[in-house]
Amino acid sequence: MELFDVYSLFDIVPVKAEGCYIWDDKGNKYLDLYGGHAVISIGHSHPHYVDRISSQLKKIGFYSNSVVNPQQKELADKLGELSGMDDYALFLCNSGAEANENAFKLASFHTGRSKIVAFEKAFHGRTSASVAATDNKKIVAPVNSFHQVEFLPFNNVEAVERTLSKKDVAAVIIEGIQGVGGVNIPEEDFLISLQKLCRKYGTLLILDEIQSGYGRSGKFFAFQYSGIDPDIVTMAKGMGNGFPIGGVLISPEIKAEKGMLGTTFGGNYLACAAGLAVLEVMKEEDLISKAKETGEYLLKNIEANISHKELRGRGLMIGIEFEEKISSIRFQLLKEKCIFTGISGTNTLRLLPPLTLSIEQSDSFTGSLDVLKNSS
Numbered sequence: 001m002e003l004f005d006v007y008s009l010f011d012i013v014p015v016k017a018e019g020c021y022i023w024d025d026k027g028n029k030y031l032d033l034y035g036g037h038a039v040i041s042i043g044h045s046h047p048h049y050v051d052r053i054s055s056q057l058k059k060i061g062f063y064s065n066s067v068v069n070p071q072q073k074e075l076a077d078k079l080g081e082l083s084g085m086d087d088y089a090l091f092l093c094n095s096g097a098e099a100n101e102n103a104f105k106l107a108s109f110h111t112g113r114s115k116i117v118a119f120e121k122a123f124h125g126r127t128s129a130s131v132a133a134t135d136n137k138k139i140v141a142p143v144n145s146f147h148q149v150e151f152l153p154f155n156n157v158e159a160v161e162r163t164l165s166k167k168d169v170a171a172v173i174i175e176g177i178q179g180v181g182g183v184n185i186p187e188e189d190f191l192i193s194l195q196k197l198c199r200k201y202g203t204l205l206i207l208d209e210i211q212s213g214y215g216r217s218g219k220f221f222a223f224q225y226s227g228i229d230p231d232i233v234t235m236a237k238g239m240g241n242g243f244p245i246g247g248v249l250i251s252p253e254i255k256a257e258k259g260m261l262g263t264t265f266g267g268n269y270l271a272c273a274a275g276l277a278v279l280e281v282m283k284e285e286d287l288i289s290k291a292k293e294t295g296e297y298l299l300k301n302i303e304a305n306i307s308h309k310e311l312r313g314r315g316l317m318i319g320i321e322f323e324e325k326i327s328s329i330r331f332q333l334l335k336e337k338c339i340f341t342g343i344s345g346t347n348t349l350r351l352l353p354p355l356t357l358s359i360e361q362s363d364s365f366t367g368s369l370d371v372l373k374n375s376s
């Protein structure tokens with residue numbers, strides 16, 4: 001049987017990974033500044049992570065959400081403590097798109113409305129309402145397009161007020177930092193106004209922290225730079241360090257009713273073991289502060305040494321926009337310097353490394369990029 005051919009692949013077969021490094025089947029060692037798309041938070045194959053998942057599997061790997069799983073509550077407690085959001089409630093699911101679907105559903109149940117507001121260049125996933133709220137017509141199929149979604153310009157308070165004042169919007173969704181759209185940071189004042197307007201017009205505010213959350217920005221969630229209290233926060237990627245897990249944080253004003261949400265696999269024992277290991281390592285190794293420090297250092301180093309059009313980022317979520325297209329530089333980084341990086345659009349190199357990245361490893365990237373740029 002053939003695989004359904006939807007991914008553009010690099011000709012690389014990873015067989016082993018540790019910390020910030022990956023090895024391929026030919027013995028090449030790569031520095032991972034992509035983290036499997038912002039997923040690897042505590043580093044590849046962290047010993048505590050490996051132990052927690054494997055010892056859990058020896059006890060019990062799966063049962064459905066019809067029985068009590070005390071690890072879900074343990075995960076909620078540790079997440080509340082590290083994020084400072086312990087008055088919110090946690091719903092566990094399996095992926096980012098699923099977290100957003102559940103967030104839309106909650107907002108719609110709560111408000112009785114069905115319209116969604118999203119922003120230009122947003123990416124919220126590839127399922128029903130999540131893809132409809134994604135600003136990329138190419139990936140929205142006719143079956144997704146019945147959702148009522150309005151896209152507004154980023155950082156534009158007047159446009160938000162004009163739309164919300166009609167009082168028919170269930171939810172506004174915004175990324176803590178736009179990832180796929182090019183590492184675009186919402187202005188702090190914009191987020192504060194957005195929250196005020198949502199409250200004024202009875203709309204719920206959903207913060208999509210699927211890529212920017214879990215310490216990557218140098219705070220647990222990127223929106224925390226603005227001090228707002230969203231109604232709903234969605235997360236995934238870094239939450240499981242590669243084990244599929246997603247979550248929705250729900251403010252106390254939104255009340256649960258039996259059966260309103262559900263999932264077969266969400267919050268299973270292995271996912272909880274992975275999620276707990278991530279939070280334990282993040283706390284033990286102080287990874288949020290580390291991401292902030294290494295990120296600030298890396299940003300300064302790039303600013304000073306690499307010619308670019310615009311540099312954007314917070315913590316270890318960094319976009320370097322160039323005047324020229326960068327697919328060949330990205331390819332050279334990978335093939336000649338053995339460094340994995342991400343991309344946004346055609347001109348922006350996107351860095352999403354594990355939060356354990358060291359200063360020396362970040363230097364090795366800046367040095368290699370400098371050499372390649374000067375020789376091209």
Ligand SMILES: Cc1ncc(COP(=O)(O)O)c(C=O)c1O
Pocket residue numbers: 095096097098100123124125126175179180208209210211212236237
């Ligand atoms: C901001 C954001 N939201 C949602 C998603 C979708 O997550 P998933 O691929 O786990 O469904 C992504 C994935 O890249 C993302 O970056």
